[in-house]
Amino acid sequence: MSRSTFTALTAALALAAATAVASGTPADARPAAGERSEYVPIAPCGLPIVKLKKKRQAVVPVVGRCGVPADAVAVALAIQAKGSTPGALRAWASGSSVPRTPVLAWSAARKAVATQASVALGGGQVTLAGTKGRTRVDADVVGYYRRVPTxxxxxxxxxxxxxxxxxxxxxxxxxxxxxxxxxxxxxxxxxxxxxxxxxxxxxxxxxxxxxxxxxxxxxxxxxxxxxxxxxxxxxxxxxxxxxxxxxxxxxxxxxxxxxxxxxxxxxxxxxxxxxxxxxxxxxxxxxxxxx
Structure with a gap:
C-alpha cells in the first residue's frame, strides 16, 4: 500500500472515527461516574515511523504532538503496518499489560494492511509491538478522547x-x-x-x-x-x-x-x-x- 493510498484511507478513517465516538473508546479510558467521554477530531497528523524487530516493543509519545493535550486519555489512530513475515500488531497504553487481541494482522509477507483503532494513553504514550520478523508501522492521529465532568x-x-x-x-x-x-x-x-x-x-x-x-x-x-x-x-x-x-x-x-x-x-x-x-x-x- 502506497503512502498516498494510506493518506486517503486515513482521511476516510478520520471520518469514521468522528461518527463512532464513545463506542470506540478503550475500556480503560472510559469515563467514571460524573464524567462523560468527549471525542475531539483533528486533521490527520503523522507520528514518527516505527520499525519493530521480532516481539520488541516501542514506546511512542503522543501527548504534546499533533495538538493532543495533556488531559487526553486515549487517541484514535489510523494505522498502516507491513511485516517481513505474516504477523500482527498490538497497541496499548504504555505501562499497562499487553492486550491479547491485536489491532490488525496480515497473512502475507510485505503485505500492507491498515485500520483505525482507539488506543488508551499511559503517561501520554502508546506502546506498539509486532509478533514475527520485522514490522514497519505508520500511524496518523485522527482524534483524541478526554473526560469531561457532567x-x-x-x-x-x-x-x-x-x-x-x-x-x-x-x-x-x-x-x-x-x-x-x-x-x-x-x-x-x-x-x-x-x-x-x-x-x-x-x-x-x-x-x-x-x-x-x-x-x-x-x-x-x-x-x-x-x-x-x-x-x-x-x-x-x-x-x-x-x-x-x-x-x-x-x-x-x-x-x-x-x-x-x-x-x-x-x-x-x-x-x-x-x-x-x-x-x-x-x-x-x-x-x-x-x-
Missing part, C-alpha cells in the same frame, strides 16, 4: 439577591453576609437561577446568618410556571429555616432533583428578613448536564 457547581453571590417589602430596600453586611437595613418591616429576597435547559439541579448548599433574636427565616428553591400574566409559583423545595438565639452562620446542603426545562424558571427565595437578624452568606447550586 456535574457542575454554580456559586451565586448573595449580593445578587433582590429585596422586596422593605421601606428602605437597602442592603447591610453582617459577618460578611447580606442582611437588611430595616428594623421594623419584614422583607423577602430572591436570587434567580439561569441554568442550561435539560440540566438537573441535584443539590443546593446555603450558608445563612442567624441573628440575635428569635426572628425566623425561610429559605426555599421555588419553581415558577410561566402564565399569560407572568410567573406563578408551581412548587417549592424547602432548603432551610430557623432563627437562633445567638449569632451563628449555618451551612446546609439539601439534596434536590429538579429538571430545568423550557417551561420553568427557578429562584432561591428567602423570607422574613428583618434588621440584621437574618441574612444570606453564600449559595452554591450543583447541577448535572442535560442527559
Amino acid at each position: 456535574s457542575h457547581t454554580l456559586a451565586i453571590s448573595p449580593w445578587a439577591m433582590v429585596l422586596t417589602g422593605s421601606t428602605t430596600a437597602g442592603y447591610g453586611t453582617t459577618n460578611g453576609c447580606v442582611t437588611n437595613f430595616d428594623n421594623t418591616t419584614t422583607a423577602s429576597g430572591s436570587v434567580p437561577l439561569t441554568l442550561p435547559v435539560g440540566s438537573r439541579i441535584t443539590s443546593v448548599t446555603a450558608s445563612v446568618y442567624d441573628g440575635t433574636s428569635a426572628d425566623t427565616y425561610s429559605l426555599n428553591l421555588v419553581r415558577y410556571l410561566p402564565t399569560p400574566t407572568g410567573l406563578t409559583s408551581d412548587s417549592t423545595t424547602p432548603l432551610g429555616s430557623g432563627g437562633a438565639g445567638s449569632i451563628v452562620v449555618t451551612t446546609t446542603t439539601t439534596p434536590v432533583n429538579l429538571l430545568i426545562d423550557a417551561q420553568h424558571t427557578f429562584a432561591i427565595t428567602m423570607s422574613n428578613l428583618r434588621n440584621f437578624n437574618n441574612g444570606l452568606c453564600s449559595l452554591q447550586v450543583t447541577y448535572e448536564d442535560p442527559a
